[in-house]
Amino acid sequence: MRRLMLAGLLAAALAAPTARADLPPVLRGVKTIVCLGDSITQQGEAPGGYVWLVRRALQAIYPDQGIEVLNAGISGHKSNDMLARFDRDVLAKKPDLVTISVGVNDVWHGFYDNHPLGDGPRGVPLADYRRNVEEMVTRARSAGARVVILSTTVINEARETPENAKLAGYNAGLRQIARRCGALFIDYQKPFRTVIDAFRAAGPRGNLLTTDGVHMNAAGNSLMAHVLLGGLGVPVDARSAVKD
Secondary structure, X not given: OHHHHHHHHHHHHHXXXXXXXXXXXXXXXXXXXXXXXXXXXXXXXOOOXXXXXXXXXXXXXXXXXXXXXXXXXXXXXXHHHHHHOHHHHOHHHOOOEEEEEOOHHHHHHHXXXXXXXXXOOOOOOHHHHHHHHXXXXXXXXXXXXXXXXXXXXXXXXOOOOHHHHHXXXXXXXXXXXXXXXXXXXXXXXXXXXXXXXXXXXXXXXXXXXXXOOOOEOHHHHHHHHHHHHHHXXXXXXXXXXXXX
């Protein structure tokens, strides 16, 4: 029952007009993609993970393009950690396109050690976070890479939590940086909320897309991959032809 419900919710969230699988403009000339992130991205390398699925889809749909997708996710990392290793782990790979997934830990870790307002020393303040992300975008663009900024996913599968409330400001910052710097912005918040809200409205409780409220299960990874591919311009009919 839960599997059938999930299939219907994912179909609704991913619905889009069909199109021919021509190479989207953002992927023209792209041979190397580096996916920067934290544990969500690092775990996305496993079979069925979102990075694994994106790699598999791009290679299947556009075999003549020869796209290589590299994973630069490290568990626990925040924007300051990613900036510190950006040249080594991203630019040294000579990417044509970089995806940046950062923010969950910057917010979530601020709630650690009994800091209910999220202002603990293990978090990254919004102003610092914005500077870190903007510097990474600037470095990537200066190196000739296209940049795709991914919004964060969720911290607990419930809309009304202090963590998700604080996360909203960080996602607004990402959207502003993308607009100001000319980067592509892909929103995960709307599809995640659409699916989770529909699931909750039908009565079930517990986690639908994550194992622990943060890290993706198979359904969450599938949704992340499809949203990312859609944001890159890969048509839904082509995505649907690639099996998980």
